[in-house]
């Protein structure tokens with residue numbers, strides 16, 4: 001399976017590259033490319049009264065990109081803005097499940113957002129966990145009850161920090177079966 005990591009709007013250059021390096025170690029039979037040219041962040045996604053962006057609107061743009069770029073089986077959008085989804089004050093990410101497009105925001109993964117002074121390693125780990133989580137959804141995986149599994153739902157950054165960047169055994173097997181299908185289809 002081939003994944004493209006797509007920066008949207010202003011995103012630090014190194015982040016998509018670091019995600020692209022980490023994903024193949026976690027998601028079975030996967031290669032990953034950091035896309036250089038960022039997609040522009042549409043003002044249509046901004047919701048004035050909430051002073052936040054709509055993750056669903058941005059996710060639709062990621063899906064449109066994925067449909068135009070069939071060289072990728074999955075596209076993970078990366079933004080650095082605060083966003084929400086229907087029914088939530090904020091989200092770390094959103095994805096079609098199953099589907100081709102996933103999206104994460106760096107905004108609430110930064111230690112500085114919580115007044116923490118943790119080093120950049122903590123941030124990098126959080127980014128990879130949320131990236132794997134949303135891509136797991138695109139493979140059809142739901143939320144997992146195991147707190148250590150990357151597919152456990154993160155209600156807050158504490159949940160993100162508690163879980164690992166890896167799938168539990170069950171979810172890994174499920175993900176492998178879905179990814180295998182791509183290899184055979186190509």
Ligand SMILES: [Zn+2]
Nearest residue numbers: 133137143153
């Ligand atoms: Zn989820």
Ligand SMILES: [Zn+2]
Nearest residue numbers: 144149168171
């Ligand atoms: Zn699991």
